[in-house]
Amino acid sequence: MQLEQQHSVKPNSGGWLRVIGLGPGDPALLAPAAKAALNEAEDVIGYRTYIQLAGPFRDDQRVQDSDNRVELERARHAFQLAATGRRVVIVSSGDPGVFAMATAVMEALEQAKDPAWDSVDLQIIPGISAAQAAAARIGAPLGHDFCTLSLSDNLKPWSVIARRLQLAAEADLVIALYNPSSRARPHQFSEALALLREHRAPETPVILGRSIGRADEQVFVTTLAEVDPAQVDMRTVIIIGSSQTRIIQTATGRRWVYTPRWYPAGK
Amino acid sequence: MQLEQQHSVKPNSGGWLRVIGLGPGDPALLAPAAKAALNEAEDVIGYRTYIQLAGPFRDDQRVQDSDNRVELERARHAFQLAATGRRVVIVSSGDPGVFAMATAVMEALEQAKDPAWDSVDLQIIPGISAAQAAAARIGAPLGHDFCTLSLSDNLKPWSVIARRLQLAAEADLVIALYNPSSRARPHQFSEALALLREHRAPETPVILGRSIGRADEQVFVTTLAEVDPAQVDMRTVIIIGSSQTRIIQTATGRRWVYTPRWYPAGK
Numbered sequence: 286m287q288l289e290q291q292h293s294v295k296p297n298s299g300g301w302l303r304v305i306g307l308g309p310g311d312p313a314l315l316a317p318a319a320k321a322a323l324n325e326a327e328d329v330i331g332y333r334t335y336i337q338l339a340g341p342f343r344d345d346q347r348v349q350d351s352d353n354r355v356e357l358e359r360a361r362h363a364f365q366l367a368a369t370g371r372r373v374v375i376v377s378s379g380d381p382g383v384f385a386m387a388t389a390v391m392e393a394l395e396q397a398k399d400p401a402w403d404s405v406d407l408q409i410i411p412g413i414s415a416a417q418a419a420a421a422r423i424g425a426p427l428g429h430d431f432c433t434l435s436l437s438d439n440l441k442p443w444s445v446i447a448r449r450l451q452l453a454a455e456a457d458l459v460i461a462l463y464n465p466s467s468r469a470r471p472h473q474f475s476e477a478l479a480l481l482r483e484h485r486a487p488e489t490p491v492i493l494g495r496s497i498g499r500a501d502e503q504v505f506v507t508t509l510a511e512v513d514p515a516q517v518d519m520r521t522v523i524i525i526g527s528s529q530t531r532i533i534q535t536a537t538g539r540r541w542v543y544t545p546r547w548y549p550a551g552k
Numbered sequence: 553m554q555l556e557q558q559h560s561v562k563p564n565s566g567g568w569l570r571v572i573g574l575g576p577g578d579p580a581l582l583a584p585a586a587k588a589a590l591n592e593a594e595d596v597i598g599y600r601t602y603i604q605l606a607g608p609f610r611d612d613q614r615v616q617d618s619d620n621r622v623e624l625e626r627a628r629h630a631f632q633l634a635a636t637g638r639r640v641v642i643v644s645s646g647d648p649g650v651f652a653m654a655t656a657v658m659e660a661l662e663q664a665k666d667p668a669w670d671s672v673d674l675q676i677i678p679g680i681s682a683a684q685a686a687a688a689r690i691g692a693p694l695g696h697d698f699c700t701l702s703l704s705d706n707l708k709p710w711s712v713i714a715r716r717l718q719l720a721a722e723a724d725l726v727i728a729l730y731n732p733s734s735r736a737r738p739h740q741f742s743e744a745l746a747l748l749r750e751h752r753a754p755e756t757p758v759i760l761g762r763s764i765g766r767a768d769e770q771v772f773v774t775t776l777a778e779v780d781p782a783q784v785d786m787r788t789v790i791i792i793g794s795s796q797t798r799i800i801q802t803a804t805g806r807r808w809v810y811t812p813r814w815y816p817a818g819k
Contacts, residue, residue: 308583311585312584313583313584313585313588314583314584314585314677314678315583315584316575316580316581316582316583316680317579317580317581317582317584318578318580318581321580356813380680380684380688381688381692382684382687382688382692382693382694382695383684383694383695384695384696384813385695387688387691387692387695387810388692388695388696388810388811388812388813389813390692391691391692391695391800391808391810392810392812392813394800394802394808395798395800395810400803403802403803403804403806404802404803404804409688409689409691409692410581410688411581411680411684411685411687411688412680413583413647413678413679413680414684417647417649417650417678417681418678420649420678421647421648421649421654421676421677421678422676424654424658424676425648425649425654425655425657425658425676426649427649427650427700428649428650428651428652428654428655428658429651429655429702430699430700430701430702430716431699431700432697432698432699432700432720432725433694433697433698433699433700434697435696435697440813440814440815441696441814441815442815442817444817445724445815448723449697449723449724449725452719452720452722452723453699453719453720453723453725455719456715456716456719456720456723457712457716458699458716458720531662533658533661533662535661535670535671536667536670536671537670537671539670541658541661543654543655543658543659543662544655545655545659546623546651546655546656546659546707547707547708548707548708548709548712550709550711550712
């Protein structure tokens with residue numbers, strides 16, 4: 286029955302849905318495929334801040350910005366539009382596939398009650414993540430085995446986060462941390478640090494990247510002993526070195542950080 | 553003494569070194585910054601296969617391709633050229649910061665005996681990694697906590713790799729595997745699978761991405777029970793789902809894979 290009803294909807298004639306990542310925000314790091322999608326879009330949907338980074342837009346383009354907490358509604362709205370033949374872009378920062386909108390789009394598709402959504406021409410266009418952009422600015426801290434963890438306990442219990450941090454520390458992986466802190470839960474990053482300090486040396490390099498690729502970009506190099514949670518907010522990505530991660534101090538005063546390709550036996 | 557000698561080298565007048573990632577190989581995913589560096593380069597250095605992907609080059613550009621195993625020599629050669637005022641690009645595939653040339657460049661810089669290398673204008677330009685590109689083709693398997701591990705035991709002992717796999721499995725991270733197999737060591741991936749099968753359910757989704765972004769691109773979705781090591785070679789990136797990773801089968805027959813943003817309590 287529902288199928289018949291849905292067939293009365295205007296069929297998908299040339300509509301599509303593209304989920305794009307802006308990368309860190311610098312247009313020089315935006316994939317041409319993402320730029321082309323933005324240019325061809327009739328509807329552009331996303332969190333306000335990212336929409337502003339993605340613009341400006343033409344008068345014939347409909348821009349629908351929203352709060353950051355309504356990912357699933359945004360995804361559903363995008364499918365609805367694309368299923369009626371509109372060309373729709375959902376804008377994420379970084380890589381849409383890393384703690385961003387591609388997952389919400391998949392959730393919307395799986396829960397879809399409208400079979401027309403199944404035949405929407407859907408493409409996910411990857412982007413350069415915040416961790417990659419911060420890493421490139423400072424050297425190659427992600428040059429060896431690493432993990433990428435979110436400290437947000439909005440959608441997973443803190444016990445899971447703590448256990449993952451503990452095991453990642455035991456595995457001596459470089460650790461990139463997203464969503465380190467929020468107004469609602471200011472202690473997450475401090476708790477993570479306390480955990481990591483049980484496993485890693487005080488001199489372990491720590492990189493704080495904030496607003497990488499934007500005008501107010503900041504990259505700090507510090508250590509596990511000295512890192513100050515007050516330097517960290519939701520726009521900060523953090524990279525915690527492994528036991529092997531090294532800081533290079535050049536004669537010109539520049540500091541670089543990298544994790545070697547080799548790993549000593551017996552560690 | 554060495555300092556004085558080095559100062560007799562032609563000073564760095566406009567030379568630079570850019571370490572770029574080609575991304576997965578599709579020009580639509582190549583960062584404009586990387587493209588600009590390739591265009592402005594006087595010398596282009598890299599592994600033969602990547603040089604071919606990065607080209608064509610003009611007659612006035614010197615192209616120096618080499619075998620894949622001489623990363624450190626390649627990096628040193630690039631510094632030597634840049635220190636004498638040449639504009640040099642080192643080409644990597646994917647992201648140069650992820651199991652690629654940026655690390656070798658850092659190693660060369662740290663071990664530099666020539667102080668002129670310290671003042672080389674060095675920039676690392678990030679790219680979209682193979683794991684990200686494969687993930688985007690199939691949905692959002694990296695949408696939640698994940699790790700990126702290399703199975704190559706050229707530069708680290710297998711015991712370290714096995715321990716990391718074990719801990720990553722216990723942490724229920726999605727696992728992206730690079731360098732899964734080689735002619736010298738064909739059993740690495742089989743051993744990794746045996747380890748992972750002790751921790752994850754047989755129906756855990758497994759994605760095999762081969763030559764993503766190129767003409768002969770292939771993406772397979774299989775399961776931990778069914779994945780066949782014969783499908784895997786050094787050009788394959790593998791993504792092993794967590795306990796939460798899901799396969800969507802649409803009415804049109806397309807399959808998508810994603811890892812939800814939420815995580816159940818009590819897991």
